[in-house]
Amino acid sequence: MSLMSDYENARAELVDACHKVYEKGFVTAYDGNLSARLDSERILITPSGKCKGEIEAADLLEIDYRGNLVGGRGKVSTEAKIHLLAYTKRKDIDAVIHCHPVYSTAFATAGEGFTRGVFPEVILALGKVPLCKYGTPSTEELPNSMLPYIEFSWAMLFENHGAITFGKNIKGAYYRMEKLEQSAKTLYIARTLGREKNLPLLKVKQLYNIAESTYGIKIDPRNRVD
Numbered sequence: 001m002s003l004m005s006d007y008e009n010a011r012a013e014l015v016d017a018c019h020k021v022y023e024k025g026f027v028t029a030y031d032g033n034l035s036a037r038l039d040s041e042r043i044l045i046t047p048s049g050k051c052k053g054e055i056e057a058a059d060l061l062e063i064d065y066r067g068n069l070v071g072g073r074g075k076v077s078t079e080a081k082i083h084l085l086a087y088t089k090r091k092d093i094d095a096v097i098h099c100h101p102v103y104s105t106a107f108a109t110a111g112e113g114f115t116r117g118v119f120p121e122v123i124l125a126l127g128k129v130p131l132c133k134y135g136t137p138s139t140e141e142l143p144n145s146m147l148p149y150i151e152f153s154w155a156m157l158f159e160n161h162g163a164i165t166f167g168k169n170i171k172g173a174y175y176r177m178e179k180l181e182q183s184a185k186t187l188y189i190a191r192t193l194g195r196e197k198n199l200p201l202l203k204v205k206q207l208y209n210i211a212e213s214t215y216g217i218k219i220d221p222r223n224r225v226d
């Protein structure tokens with residue numbers, strides 16, 4: 001496959017993810033931003049002030065690793081900073097999705113991250129979902145709030161704001177956002193019925209052992225749930 005068609009595929013996949021997050025209600029109006037690493041010099045990212053439900057391939061912008069516009073026409077989002085932080089700190093991240101999904105954001109607003117073991121599949125797919133301390137959007141406070149977790153996290157909550165997920169590709173980042181919101185919703189409903197039971201530590205350990213021995217999935221010890 002030529003490099004050019006790789007870039008075209010990235011554009012098509014990012015547009016698809018934009019439409020999905022809007023259809024799922026993970027963003028409203030102009031909220032959220034999605035990006036993908038193109039190469040060592042360029043990142044593909046959604047423009048500011050455009051509804052994700054209406055994004056087309058030609059709307060996407062290309063920026064360099066300092067956030068300068070290098071391709072496309074439009075305004076670079078002030079939240080590009082949080083994407084740049086992820087790409088700069090992590091070589092294994094090639095896609096970033098930031099949304100405001102209702103249930104995840106509700107937990108973030110109540111000041112609660114997901115650090116305990118509740119759902120077996122979520123423990124493996126997301127690991128710990130830490131709550132990043134509130135930072136004013138568009139300032140350095142927001143990327144700085146990610147610093148304690150960025151080296152090992154695949155999903156985070158932003159206090160009083162929303163959520164961010166990372167992937168080795170666009171689909172990976174999208175599915176993490178979907179899984180995060182689904183588990184937040186399930187947890188919310190479980191609490192209306194009483195309160196969720198956390199899995200005993202022994203069962204969590206068993207899960208990590210199976211993941212590692214059967215599927216060869218290595219989970220960073222810092223990202224393991226309590």
Ligand SMILES: [Zn+2]
Nearest residue numbers: 032099161162
């Ligand atoms: Zn936001």
